[in-house]
Amino acid sequence: MISGTVIKGARILGAQPQDILISDDVITEVGVGLSKAGAHVVDADGLIALPGLVDLHTHLREPGREDAETVETGTLAAALGGFTAVHAMANTDPVADSAGVVEQVWLAGREAGHCDVHPVGAVSVGLRGEQLAELGAMADSHARVRVFSDDGKCVSDALLMRRALEYVKAFDGVIAQHAQEPRLTQDAQMNEGELSGVLGLRGWPAVAEEAIIARDILLAEHVGSRLHVCHVSTAGSVELIRWAKSRGVNVTAEVTPHHLLLTDELAATYDPIYKVNPPLRSRDDVEAVRRGLADGTIDVVATDHAPHALEDKESEWQEAAFGMLGLETALSVVVAAMVETELLDWAGVADRMSIRPARIGRLSGQGREIAAGMPANLTLVDPSARRVVDAGSLASKSRNTPYVGRELPVRVVHTLLRGKPTVLDGKPA
Amino acid sequence: MTKHLISAGDLSRDDALLILDTATQLARLADRPIKKLPTLRGRTVVNLFYEDSTRTRTSFEAAAKRLSADVINFSAKGSSVSKGESLKDTALTLEAMGADGVVIRHQASGAPHRLANWIKGSVVNAGDGTHEHPTQALLDAFTMRRHLGNLESRRVAIVGDVLHSRVARSNVLLLNTLGAEVTLVAPPTLLPVGVEGWPCGHSFDLDSVLAKTDVVMMLRVQRERMNDSYFPNAREYSRRYGLDAARMAMLPEHAIVMHPGPMNRGMEIAAEVADSMRSVIVEQVANGVSVRMAVLYLLLGGNVSAIGAESSEPSTSSERELEPADTGQRRRRSDFAGEEA
Amino acid sequence: MNAALPSPQPGAATGGSANLSSGVRAVLEAADLSRAVTRIAHEILERTKGGSDVVLLGIPTRGVGLARRLAERMSEVEGRSFAAGSLDITMYRDDLRLRPARALAHTDVPGGDVDGKLVVLVDDVLFSGRTIRAALDALGELGRPRAVQLAVLVDRGHRELPIKADYVGKNLPTSRHEQVTVLIEEVDGRDAVLLSPAEGAAQ
Numbered sequence: 001m002i003s004g005t006v007i008k009g010a011r012i013l014g015a016q017p018q019d020i021l022i023s024d025d026v027i028t029e030v031g032v033g034l035s036k037a038g039a040h041v042v043d044a045d046g047l048i049a050l051p052g053l054v055d056l057h058t059h060l061r062e063p064g065r066e067d068a069e070t071v072e073t074g075t076l077a078a079a080l081g082g083f084t085a086v087h088a089m090a091n092t093d094p095v096a097d098s099a100g101v102v103e104q105v106w107l108a109g110r111e112a113g114h115c116d117v118h119p120v121g122a123v124s125v126g127l128r129g130e131q132l133a134e135l136g137a138m139a140d141s142h143a144r145v146r147v148f149s150d151d152g153k154c155v156s157d158a159l160l161m162r163r164a165l166e167y168v169k170a171f172d173g174v175i176a177q178h179a180q181e182p183r184l185t186q187d188a189q190m191n192e193g194e195l196s197g198v199l200g201l202r203g204w205p206a207v208a209e210e211a212i213i214a215r216d217i218l219l220a221e222h223v224g225s226r227l228h229v230c231h232v233s234t235a236g237s238v239e240l241i242r243w244a245k246s247r248g249v250n251v252t253a254e255v256t257p258h259h260l261l262l263t264d265e266l267a268a269t270y271d272p273i274y275k276v277n278p279p280l281r282s283r284d285d286v287e288a289v290r291r292g293l294a295d296g297t298i299d300v301v302a303t304d305h306a307p308h309a310l311e312d313k314e315s316e317w318q319e320a321a322f323g324m325l326g327l328e329t330a331l332s333v334v335v336a337a338m339v340e341t342e343l344l345d346w347a348g349v350a351d352r353m354s355i356r357p358a359r360i361g362r363l364s365g366q367g368r369e370i371a372a373g374m375p376a377n378l379t380l381v382d383p384s385a386r387r388v389v390d391a392g393s394l395a396s397k398s399r400n401t402p403y404v405g406r407e408l409p410v411r412v413v414h415t416l417l418r419g420k421p422t423v424l425d426g427k428p429a
Numbered sequence: 430m431t432k433h434l435i436s437a438g439d440l441s442r443d444d445a446l447l448i449l450d451t452a453t454q455l456a457r458l459a460d461r462p463i464k465k466l467p468t469l470r471g472r473t474v475v476n477l478f479y480e481d482s483t484r485t486r487t488s489f490e491a492a493a494k495r496l497s498a499d500v501i502n503f504s505a506k507g508s509s510v511s512k513g514e515s516l517k518d519t520a521l522t523l524e525a526m527g528a529d530g531v532v533i534r535h536q537a538s539g540a541p542h543r544l545a546n547w548i549k550g551s552v553v554n555a556g557d558g559t560h561e562h563p564t565q566a567l568l569d570a571f572t573m574r575r576h577l578g579n580l581e582s583r584r585v586a587i588v589g590d591v592l593h594s595r596v597a598r599s600n601v602l603l604l605n606t607l608g609a610e611v612t613l614v615a616p617p618t619l620l621p622v623g624v625e626g627w628p629c630g631h632s633f634d635l636d637s638v639l640a641k642t643d644v645v646m647m648l649r650v651q652r653e654r655m656n657d658s659y660f661p662n663a664r665e666y667s668r669r670y671g672l673d674a675a676r677m678a679m680l681p682e683h684a685i686v687m688h689p690g691p692m693n694r695g696m697e698i699a700a701e702v703a704d705s706m707r708s709v710i711v712e713q714v715a716n717g718v719s720v721r722m723a724v725l726y727l728l729l730g731g732n733v734s735a736i737g738a739e740s741s742e743p744s745t746s747s748e749r750e751l752e753p754a755d756t757g758q759r760r761r762r763s764d765f766a767g768e769e770a
Numbered sequence: 771m772n773a774a775l776p777s778p779q780p781g782a783a784t785g786g787s788a789n790l791s792s793g794v795r796a797v798l799e800a801a802d803l804s805r806a807v808t809r810i811a812h813e814i815l816e817r818t819k820g821g822s823d824v825v826l827l828g829i830p831t832r833g834v835g836l837a838r839r840l841a842e843r844m845s846e847v848e849g850r851s852f853a854a855g856s857l858d859i860t861m862y863r864d865d866l867r868l869r870p871a872r873a874l875a876h877t878d879v880p881g882g883d884v885d886g887k888l889v890v891l892v893d894d895v896l897f898s899g900r901t902i903r904a905a906l907d908a909l910g911e912l913g914r915p916r917a918v919q920l921a922v923l924v925d926r927g928h929r930e931l932p933i934k935a936d937y938v939g940k941n942l943p944t945s946r947h948e949q950v951t952v953l954i955e956e957v958d959g960r961d962a963v964l965l966s967p968a969e970g971a972a973q
Contacts, residue, residue, distance in 0.1 A: 197621025200560030270539030730871035
């Protein structure tokens with residue numbers, strides 16, 4: 001009879017190897033030379049132990065676009081990427097703007113069991129930006145929604161944004177804003193710069209993001225609410241958030257892995273695999289978001305995992321859908337962009353990909369220290385592995401990752417969700 | 430190894446001159462009783478037009494037929510917009526037909542790039558979105574050479590809606606390759622962001638440019654642009670950027686007036702200018718066939734293409750540096766790098 | 771100095787030696803070439819009874835130079851002016867698909883048309899006959915000559931088509947593997963006909 005698990009020789013946040021003893025869903029002991037009779041032994045020699053990764057920004061596409069992703073496939077992809085919790089965005093069909101829909105997604109996540117699924121509630125009914133959705137009902141539902149977002153669309157109406165920020169204070173919610181001034185980005189296709197002019201693709205100016213962020217910071221400050229900025233992509237946005245934090249405004253921000261690594265120059269291929277919202281930006285912007293993430297101005301990395309069916313990407317650039325996959329490559333990309341460049345160490349990775357996102361999402365059971373008494377949500381990573389991304393081996397139902405055929409660092413070896421392996425040896429447990 | 434003509438930037442100076450010289454020889458064909466050449470016998474050229482453009486399509490059609498190619502007109506207008514058959518499915522159909530060359534006109538910038546990844550034949554861009562129209566630039570250069578000779582150091586003003594103009598983009602690239610000095614003239618709203626980095630000058634003031642210009646090329650300006658606040662109204666646009674008789678009088682004696690058509694008479698060009706002795710607009714149309722014959726011959730006539738660029742397979746991405754950190758050099762299309770050429 | 775190549779390189783060396791170390795041999799030197807041209811000019815005049823309706827069309831590149839020389843000699847002999855033109859055959863070649871598309875040469879018909887004229891095609895070397903076949907096609911689309919004749923500087927044999935020259939500067943028996951190169955002053959800086967052992971396929 002197996003009782004409990006011993007993880008042997010894991011380097012917690014990159015420190016000296018230790019053993020981690022787990023009983024049921026809790027870490028009971030951390031130390032050297034631990035053993036327990038009858039326990040399942042996981043050899044973690046040379047592996048880095050991180051608290052299970054938490055994604056604040058995932059599109060699971062269910063309900064509505066199960067051809068692109070389902071809760072089952074999306075959460076499996078998450079587990080393989082080292083995640084133990086994801087926040088499922090509200091822009092499904094129907095929109096997650098009521099207690100019924102968020103509970104449905106939440107339940108589907110429980111059934112899949114690969115990782116926790118925390119539905120994000122829509123800010124406005126139908127994401128239409130006109131009328132507040134039933135934020136309170138979603139907060140009170142079994143899904144206990146704390147993050148609200150119209151992601152995919154910007155809450156551009158200043159009054160609606162103000163009311164939403166105020167209203168969620170009642171249940172410690174946060175508004176996660178997709179910052180995109182709609183008039184300045186009508187039909188926009190790629191970062192506005194010299195290249196957009198050359199390629200004849202409608203430009204998406206940085207100011208369209210920054211203007212909304214600036215406004216929202218002022219609104220959040222005015223009403224004393226909590227604001228989260230989704231997928232920050234420009235140097236100017238980083239500056240604004242840095243300024244807001246220096247004023248004590250309660251603002252947090254995320255950056256996607258792809259905005260840490262890829263630049264707008266890839267649009268020159270006209271391959272919509274690189275078409276994403278917000279668009280890939282310039283090298284200077286990439287440098288700025290990296291520095292912002294390193295110094296904590298940007299709090300978290302969030303994947304914006306956006307699966308799309310093949311036909312929505314195999315087309316002309318301007319006809320193609322926005323977005324790329326993220327869950328299965330996020331950690332590797334963050335290591336390439338931040339760790340290999342010595343901007344973050346493993347503790348920093350844990351902080352930006354687990355601890356802080358859990359805190360923003362108000363998830364008490366996630367993003368905790370790896371220590372006795374803590375929930376046993378763990379990700380074990382081989383830091384010396386390198387792998388070539390293979391479209392065929394992705395767990396996601398979709399294939400729209402720009403990294404196919406590219407070699408990326410590190411490999412998630414094991415993922416444990418409350419003591420139970422969801423991934424063993426890089427394969428679904 | 431298939432080559433394509435998708436951007437005027439695909440053409441080296443030698444390529445461009447080869448096309449223009451070949452077109453010069455082919456132009457003489459028009460005076461002969463038998464205008465047909467056997468050169469592309471057995472080759473299939475597909476005209477794939479997603480936008481109405483009778484002029485460009487018939488020009489390509491005439492060019493292909495004079496070279497004895499089998500021509501298939503595949504009018505796909507609206508099918509992309511209405512979400513009918515996708516471009517990829519159409520490409521596979523053309524592939525099955527054994528198309529040696531596909532001439533594509535599409536409302537989406539970059540559609541020819543996509544097509545080139547899906548078919549084995551050569552792709553000729555006949556205008557994509559607001560991106561490029563390289564054969565128009567070639568026929569413009571051809572027309573300019575006929576009137577002015579060598580284009581080295583010739584000054585060309587391109588006036589109007591540069592932002593939305595594929596003709597302007599292709600002309601800037603090609604004329605730069607041929608050594609001409611291009612100045613783009615437009616209200617600031619109709620110049621692309623980053624135009625400072627293009628291999629040309631720009632100005633907001635037409636009057637200050639005209640006296641030093643060998644060629645003035647007027648671009649079509651759609652009246653509807655005023656609905657997007659690119660300019661207040663047609664009258665103001667015309668007053669500031671239209672070419673009327675008074676402005677034409679400011680041009681040097683030898684200067685010519687061009688327009689890629691279709692013209693908005695009274696908007697960007699006054700009727701008396703369009704019909705004047707300096708106007709070579711009708712000639713531009715006639716030259717189109719010779720230039721397109723030259724392009725088709727050089728792309729499809731031999732066992733490998735004599736001109737153009739190979740397709741950029743996305744799978745060669747390993748060469749493309751992902752790492753945008755400080756070490757990497759800034760990679761751009763070299764013709765737009767500004768300091769070069 | 772002895773760098774004459776067995777290919778029609780412009781500006782080939784003007785070395786005096788007939789025998790080159792690489793096995794390249796001059797079968798006609800400048801003076802021989804001149805005499806051959808003169809003889810052909812006389813023959814044309816004789817056979818065309820003064821050449822009153824003759825149109826000389828050289829096949830680019832070196833045929834054009836030879837046609838001009840013929841015209842000059844004929845003018846000297848007859849005391850009136852003969853003009854030579856050129857006929858580009860590129861688009862009519864049957865080997866287009868075997869190589870990249872080539873630049874076109876000029877077609878220029880003295881007097882503007884060939885209808886009812888006696889066209890004398892002029893080329894440097896007659897070999898397989900395919901060039902002349904292409905030239906006949908090209909000519910046919912320019913108009914309808916009264917008759918067409920052919921003048922070549924060298925006939926090296928190995929015909930692949932039923933084509934025969936009316937005027938020949940020199941009959942040169944060759945093997946298929948050899949290469950015959952005609953150099954003319956205007957193009958190559960020197961007049962000569964070279965015979966070289968070509969490596970690989972015949973020209």
